[in-house]
Amino acid sequence: MHTATVTTNLGHYTKPIKSKVNTKSPEFQANYKEMLDLVQQLQERLHEATFQGSDRLLALHHKRGGLLARDRIELLLDDDSPFLELCPLAGYGQDGMTVGGSQVAGIGLVCGVECMITANIPTLQGGAWNASTMARGARISEIAWINRLPHIQLVQSAGANLAQQSRVFHPGGAGFRHLAERSKAGLPSVAVVFGSSTAGGAYIPGMSDYVVMVKGKAQVFLGGPPLVKMATGEITDAESLGGAEMHSRKSGVSDQLAMDEFHAISMAREFVSGLNWTKQTQLPIRHLRGLFDQPLYDPDEILGIVSANIRIPFDALEVIIRLVDGSRFTQFKPLYGPNLICGWATIHGIPVGILANNNVIFPPEANKATQFIQLCNMRDTPLLYLHNITGFMVGKKYEEEGIIKAGSRFINAVSNSRVPCITVVMGASYGAGNYAMAGRAYNPRFLFSWPNSKCSVMGAEQLTGVLDIVMRESAKKSGKVIDEEMAKASMEMFQTMVESESEVYWTSSRCIDDGVIDPRETRTILGFCLSVCYNAEVKGGNLYGVSRM
Incomplete structure (x- = not known):
């Protein structure tokens, strides 16, 4: 892991992206304090x-x-x-x-x-x-x-x-x-x-x-x-x-x-x-020589950008420019499917394609991701998935627009991609959104979580509400009368269980991730993991399986 700082742009034509974050704002300061508390709790548990x-x-x-x-x-x-x-x-x-x-x-x-x-x-x-x-x-x-x-x-x-x-x-x-x-x-x-x-x-x-x-x-x-x-x-x-x-x-x-x-x-x-061990894929020269820029913005600021409350949204681009070399990021289709940020950068001198959530996935986001994953496989470029996703959009309008088809193509591309991928759960990771963003079931080379993150089929309140509706409809069809007091207690117990099982320490305890990490250390860890990936072949492949057009 190199820490060299170089002032030259090393031939990059992409200009650094300027941050819009006001580090003096009350929102930033509140986020920072709450996230710092979570990081300190993490350090205590790691010490244990x-x-x-x-x-x-x-x-x-x-x-x-x-x-x-x-x-x-x-x-x-x-x-x-x-x-x-x-x-x-x-x-x-x-x-x-x-x-x-x-x-x-x-x-x-x-x-x-x-x-x-x-x-x-x-x-x-x-x-x-x-x-x-x-x-x-x-x-x-x-x-x-x-x-x-x-x-x-x-x-x-x-x-x-x-x-x-x-x-x-x-x-x-x-x-x-x-x-x-x-x-x-x-x-x-x-x-x-x-x-x-x-x-x-x-x-x-x-x-x-x-x-x-x-x-x-x-x-x-x-x-x-x-x-x-x-x-x-x-x-x-x-x-x-x-x-x-x-x-x-x-x-x-x-x-x-x-x-x-x-x-x-x-x-x-x-x-x-005495092994004479060599990597199957040669690392870029700029990584080996430490010829890469540090981000223009302090990774410590991530704590003020991301909220401890996963219901509060944040701009994933602000996180990206605190992870990548020189804060340079070439966006792919920035005006199309804006809820999913896609683009190219380098981390510690190693090229990487990044997909990051800014909100729920609609058909344009899914289509954009599918094409981007194909391009990264053509370039033999590793992928980095940054999760903060509640899932795919639901509703009559979106079903008619083919959200299932678009989402299936997205997941098809993730499943058949051959370049190494690394996953970081920055916030929510719910439902099929977890699948599309290379969750545990999709065999990322590494998967890390931030201490504020949660992962389950959906949020505890939504899941409890769905179960309550199903229970009431079933009772109505069978002519049964619901005991409201018992139903309330049952739903509260179920919601508590779901909340517990979606907590990051519950999932990490069961090795659903490879570790809970301090968000400020993400860049360093990613640089090391990308280097490790090069021990094996870094090469793309054919993504095309049967999918609905």
Whole structure:
């Protein structure tokens, strides 16, 4: 991630867009205060996600010569490397879950190579896997696969949380299948085993391309000494059964025997340095050399532009010019379908096509988006979707105008687009609008949310109102009399549930996004993610499927 500022326009003919925001206005100041409160709440919850266990357990772990999970990652990474933690709030607020799934996961630079890194937190429930571990792990694996990233796993786990065995066992096998598929596809995987890796956990080193084990610490076996004694009557100790020396000298499961944790981490770095790893698509020279302008306007101002109340609209163009290089943005069809902003820019020197909502989608907006996505595929240009959308317009007039056909073509284009896409939910993300703007179901390379955002089939009040109308019409047809007091209580309970399930921390807890981020950090995160996307091929494709004309 570069921070160089260059005064030249680097050959760009697009003039910077001038902001119309009055940063001194009461509206701006009120928005800023409310959004800052939400960002501070986010920071508190992200700090909670860094919890690695009680002081007693941390002290005991250190006494045994072990490094903490986050310290292991820090040593693995290059000096001053960024580390983009992914799905850090997995499991947040869910009963029986540890925040983050008892692991740390994200992307950082190892010997100059962007790598996916996961580390068990052995001081938090022994690093045991629970249902949130499975959800986070599945998404992490997907990101590593689609972006063609080497994967380094820092292993020390008690295995499955037996109290959640039914929620861990069934999805857990996919992790081992993914390791096999990665190996076949030539995507390197490295396992560094620091402590116990038992039962299913033994297959992580077993199926990784390269394995390092720490002498006197790492233990890998399908069944520990108690299980072996119960199953076969054999009496053995853990070190003889599955210690690092045995696996390095006899079984061959280990490829390298490390003297201590520092040695093991250096061996993992040595392996990555020898990969001769290159991106499948070359990054633009201006990105590599840091030859790009910063936005003319401070990204901090985003907090005053966007409202904490998603019912209050804001101009997405004002956000865009605080994200893109030099605040330059070439708009596509600015006078047609104005509720959807489309256009081209660069972020950290990397070209990107941007679609951003300014209101509900009408047929012109859908038609405009379809053509724009086609053009970006012709140009091999990644797409960025910025959500603030209540959905497609409804009503007799718009049905007659073909809103279904236009919307279907839009979604067809999103579905068949082949260039990488990144999604940021800036506010509302409701109904088919979520689909059209590359929501989770449409496999964006990355999806992030701002702390004010909400995501569901529609707003809680609208959904409750629709349900109330349907209930009353059904009662009328069947001749039943509605108990108004009970109906009111039922609707209030339903609305509360919908509001809860559309909250950003509810969705992030279930890995529907890849993280809730500070809006002011969006540009930096996008620049890093765009670079990561270039590990795989950045190339457009044919968007044409059968759709109604």
